[in-house]
Amino acid sequence: MINMARKTIIDTLVLYLGSGPKRFTEVKIYLESFRKGETPTKSYAKGTIQRVLERASEYIEKTSRGLYQLTESGKRRLGELQEVSPEKVKAGKLTPQELERYLWKAADILRGAVEAPDYKHFILPMLFYKRLSDVYKEEYEELLKKYHNKEIARKKFHRFVIPEGCLWEDIRKVGKNVGEKLNDALSKIAKTNPELEGVVNRVDFNDREKLSEGRLIKLIEHFSTLKLGNKNVDPDILGRAYEYLIKQFALAEARKGGEFYTPREVVRAMVEILGPDEGSEVYDSCVGSGGMLIESYYHLVRKGKNARNLFLYGQESTLFTWAIAKMNVILHNLEAEIRHGDTLDDPKFLESGGLKKFDIGITNPMWNQDGYRDVIENDKFGRFVYGTPPNSSADWGWIQHMLASLGGKGRMGIVLDQGSIFRGGTEGEIRKKVIEEDLIECVVVLPEKLFYNTGAPGCIIFLNKSKPRERKSKVLFIHAANDFEKLKNMNRLRDEDIERIVKTYKDFKDVKKYARIVSLEEIRKNEYNLGVARYVDVFGEEEKVDVKKVWQELNSLEKERRKIDGKVRENLKELGVR
Secondary structure: OOOEOHHHHHHHHHHHHOOOOOOOHHHHHHHHHHHOOOOOOOHHHHHHHHHHHHHOOOOEEEOOOOOEEEOHHHHHHHHHHOOOOHHHHHHOOOOHHHHHHHHHOHHHHHEOOEOHHHHHHHHHHHHHHHHHHHHHHHHHHHHHHHHOOHHHHHHOOOOOOOOOOOOHHHHHOOOOOHHHHHHHHHHHHHHHOHHHOOOOOOOOOOOOOOOOHHHHHHHHHHHHOOOOOOOOOOHHHHHHHHHHHHHHHHHHHHHHHHHOOOOHHHHHHHHHHHOOOOOOEEEEOOOOOOHHHHHHHHHHHHOOOOHHHOEEEEEEOOHHHHHHHHHHHHHOOOOOEEEEOOOOOOOOOEEOOEEOOEEEEEEOOOOOOOOOHHHHHOOOOOOOOOOOOOOOOOHHHHHHHHHHOEEEEEEEEEEEEHHHHOOOHHHHHHHHHHHHOOOEEEEEEOOOOOOOOOOOOEEEEEEEOOOOHHHOOEEEEEEOOOOOEEOOOOEEOOHHHHHHHHHHHHHOOOEOOOEEEEEHHHHHHOOOOOOHHHOOOOOOOOOOOOHHHHHHHHHHHHHHHHHHHHHHHHHHHHOOOO
16 A cells, blocks of 8 residues: 555554544544554555545654654654553553653543643642652651651651641542542641642632532542552652643643743753752742753753752742742752742842842743833842843843842853844843843854744843853854754754754854854944844855856757757648648
């Protein structure tokens, strides 16, 4: 039928059926046929599979020999769609990928009854509560065995204490009014553990207009099959699974999703460049789900350093997103100060009457936020020394806040809309002053369609209050917009793309068609425009034309034309046509 191995056909049909709402009955039939070793022979079967190939183009590719095979994206997606064995779930022997898939199955329980943007409000706190309960129970049993004292085992040596009657098993025993009992248990846990106030008890599980009791019970039973104590699931693995859920929710919510989630590939590139070290204080002014702080921790882990000697701080304006960040940090078994509030209007990290100073700043604020002019003009912390940005965009307000939050040798990276690097007006005036202070070290332009809330290409601006001597009065421009993996509706930075950005920054050298070091003098001549295409020649070389050779070819073609024309005339003459 088609130059494609049987297994690849099966995999492709599975991918197609799991890719969206269009699920054709005949595709399911052909899938079962192939699985049984049969091959549909009817012509319309070939047509159906051909349509599948066309619509699953993100997941398959043709080799140079004309044989179809799965792309890397296809292999990843296929893994996500594989069913998880109930026996493995019960035994608590899931791989990290299987754990992620099983947790995401909770969304199927809510689908159709709960609006997609509300999935996270129920699933994330439920997972968090199950982890708290399982860890506490595990610790209790170990302490009881060690001290033979129930009072010590209940209340001592726990990071979080679960009050009596509030364990997960206690909720499972409830026959009716389950939401009410769950709310009560979570409120008691928050009262016992002030760090969890507003985090674990943020959601109303008794709101039956949003979540029926039947669905709630199914959700509880789904999580009940998992063992989430430390003996069964390492904090790193559970934390990654939690972030996987956050990513899936961001994808489901599209525009809103980008407000609490930055693609991990972008985060990793930023962290690798900023390079936090032992003792560093790292600050995210728009912390979202906490991913940038958590990645900073794992950066040290990968380097074989003491990541516990890293101090993490973040602020978030949206209340539930703040709760997500708190849960995320705790599930990774990390310590971080995450505070709630609007950073530009009400910064929470203060010291001696002014802003606290950090070693590293890293953030992705909402691009082009409007309505901050009054806040900035009435600022009492002396943050906006380079000027007031327009009311239509706070981009350069965020840059100034972050600069004001850095110590004397501080460095920062910020993700923004590319318009921030070339727009004129008051933004241009602020940019000019920041450039003249020699604070900008590197500008990286990214591919389009990387972010969940916009298809527009972003950029990363790196600023350094203490540039090395060899980097002074210079800016490195990196054009990374053409390096990515194309997915169905989005693009993604690959490992090699991240490594190329990081290496280019560290080497601080020109790279043909990719990066260039530019003097402040040249930037002045370009009126402080930081558009990367002004400095990096990203266009292909013009093809050299051999004029003599082309002229000879034209002459040859002209002779051929005359010869053919003569033959046509002779044929017409023979036919009596004049």
